[in-house]
Amino acid sequence: MTILDSLTEALxxxxxxxxxxxxxxxxxxxxxxxxxxxxxxxxxxELKNRIxxxxxxxxxxxxxxxxxxxxxxxxxxxxxxxxxxxxVAVLEASREYRGLYxxxxxxxxxxxxxxxxDLSISTLVxxxxxxxxxxxxxxxxxxxxxxxxxxxxxxxxEKRGVKTSRLALGLPVGGDIEYADRLxxxxxxxxxxxxxxxx
Amino acid sequence: MTILDSLTEALxxxxxxxxxxxxxxxxxxxxxxxxxxxxxxxxxxELKNRIxxxxxxxxxxxxxxxxxxxxxxxxxxxxxxxxxxxxVAVLEASREYRGLYxxxxxxxxxxxxxxxxDLSISTLVxxxxxxxxxxxxxxxxxxxxxxxxxxxxxxxxEKRGVKTSRLALGLPVGGDIEYADRLxxxxxxxxxxxxxxxx
Numbered sequence: 492m493t494i495l496d497s498l499t500e501a502l503x504x505x506x507x508x509x510x511x512x513x514x515x516x517x518x519x520x521x522x523x524x525x526x527x528x529x530x531x532x533x534x535x536x537e538l539k540n541r542i543x544x545x546x547x548x549x550x551x552x553x554x555x556x557x558x559x560x561x562x563x564x565x566x567x568x569x570x571x572x573x574x575x576x577x578x579v580a581v582l583e584a585s586r587e588y589r590g591l592y593x594x595x596x597x598x599x600x601x602x603x604x605x606x607x608x609d610l611s612i613s614t615l616v617x618x619x620x621x622x623x624x625x626x627x628x629x630x631x632x633x634x635x636x637x638x639x640x641x642x643x644x645x646x647x648x649e650k651r652g653v654k655t656s657r658l659a660l661g662l663p664v665g666g667d668i669e670y671a672d673r674l675x676x677x678x679x680x681x682x683x684x685x686x687x688x689x690x
Numbered sequence: 691m692t693i694l695d696s697l698t699e700a701l702x703x704x705x706x707x708x709x710x711x712x713x714x715x716x717x718x719x720x721x722x723x724x725x726x727x728x729x730x731x732x733x734x735x736e737l738k739n740r741i742x743x744x745x746x747x748x749x750x751x752x753x754x755x756x757x758x759x760x761x762x763x764x765x766x767x768x769x770x771x772x773x774x775x776x777x778v779a780v781l782e783a784s785r786e787y788r789g790l791y792x793x794x795x796x797x798x799x800x801x802x803x804x805x806x807x808d809l810s811i812s813t814l815v816x817x818x819x820x821x822x823x824x825x826x827x828x829x830x831x832x833x834x835x836x837x838x839x840x841x842x843x844x845x846x847x848e849k850r851g852v853k854t855s856r857l858a859l860g861l862p863v864g865g866d867i868e869y870a871d872r873l874x875x876x877x878x879x880x881x882x883x884x885x886x887x888x889x
Contacts, residue, residue: 493752494740498733501726506718512706518776519705520737521750527700528734534697536731538719541693551720553692577717 495521544576547618549594549611551576559583559592566590568625570618572644574598574632582630590628593618598636599643607643615644619653626654633660694720743775746817748793748810750775758782758791765789769817770827771843773797773836777829789827792817797835798842806842814843818852825853832859 492500495517503513520528544550545557552558559565559579569590573579579592595610618624627648631637645655661679662671671679694716702712719727743749744756751757758764758778768789772778778791794809817823826847830836844854860878861870870878 494733494737495750498730498737501730501733504726505715507711507714514776514779515706516704517737520734521741525738527703528738531697531700532731532735534693534700535719535727535734538693538697538716539724539727542720551694577713580713 544594547614548592549576549596549614550579550592564589567622569628570615570622570624570626571628571630572615573630574637574640578630588628590626591622595631595640598631598634598640600636600639610640612644612647616647616651619648619651624653626656629655629657633658743793746813747778747791748775748795748813749778749791763788766821767824768827769814769821769823769825770829771814772829773831773839781829787827789825790821794830794839797830797833797839799835799838809839811843811846815846815850818847818850823852825855828854828856832857 498520499510499513499517502508502516503510505513508516520531541553542551543553543555545552545555545560547556547560550557550559554561566589570593571582571588571590572593572595573582574595574597576594579594582588582592593611593615595612595615597605597610599605599607599610619627627644629641629644631640641657648655659682660675661682662668662675668676697719698709698712698716701707701715702709704712707715719730740752741750742752742754744751744754744759746755746759749756749758753760765788769792770781770787770789771792771794772781773794773796775793778793781787781791792810792814794811794814796804796809798804798806798809818826826843828840828843830839840856847854858881859874860881861867861874867875
């Protein structure tokens with residue numbers, strides 16, 4: 492097996508990369524600038540050494556605690572709970588949220604043998620008191636497991652007098668009503684927002 | 691900029707990889723087996739050092755001359771002329787061809803300032819005599835530039851008494867007549883093959 496075949500095989504294991512895309516990328520790298528290939532190789536090799544989990548929120552970071560947890564300009568009274576570190580990046584990209592985060596590391600899923608004790612819930616409870624948290628936004632995915640996990644957390648947080656909320660469900664911006672599924676339409680109707688001519 | 695952002699940026703320059711796929715791949719690598727990342731990094735770094743062009747046919751290879759040029763079981767009387775090294779891999783995958791190859795390194799394209807002198811045509815002419823070639827299959831792409839290049843080579847090869855042929859044009863196997871373009875349909879009619887009940 493040549494290095495070209497071996498690299499193609501390795502690339503085709505990446506998510507979203509099939510056999511044909513892998514071949515295309517391998518030939519692209521053959522003709523690419525050596526400095527680019529060197530940089531890509533170095534960053535792939537270094538990635539796992541440089542990135543760790545923040546000991547406070549569980550997000551991926553190069554420094555512990557992470558930049559969000561140590562940012563003095565962020566609202567420390569609000570925590571947004573997400574399933575995965577990727578979700579933090581997506582929420583940050585919206586530039587709408589200025590509070591802190593907490594990464595659960597998964598969702599409650601009996602079928603996969605994941606219970607509340609497998610998620611970083613005890614560190615969340617620890618933070619509530621320590622940081623004087625007033626509101627927890629439950630930003631788990633709108634799936635059966637995400638909803639179950641949110642419900643579990645709501646019950647636990649209510650007992651501790653913390654306000655909870657969940658991300659709104661409805662039509663995606665730029666979406667088409669014609670192609671929206673029945674459940675999304677139902678939720679968008681139930682959560683409809685009043686309009687005023689002033690806005 | 692963190693290494694995660696930098697790697698995402700580098701990955702998004704690869705063909706067929708957009709911003710979202712790059713993010714997905716970067717997070718996949720964060721959770722991947724370290725041995726896999728190490729292998730991927732090493733192969734990307736080594737690729738350009740290990741792969742060169744075959745001095746005979748111009749194909750990518752780890753040894754010069756390449757495995758195809760030195761294979762004693764191949765038919766040395768037939769040469770298949772292609773535009774790019776990638777095309778050799780595609781033709782080989784069909785397992786239909788047992789002759790040799792010649793990579794032009796492009797096509798005649800006046801608009802891009804590419805003339806016959808920019809392609810490896812003189813080495814092809816050298817091989818005709820040396821290797822006792824009887825047939826040259828012109829496997830340039832069925833585009834204006836590919837056709838022009840094939841026509842140029844046919845004229846040159848005929849003068850030297852070498853038989854030439856071109857890949858058949860027609861419907862792709864598994865394709866749908868309904869979605870075939872006008873020109874492909876016309877070529878598939880012109881090149882129709884007689885049927886017999888014996889086959």
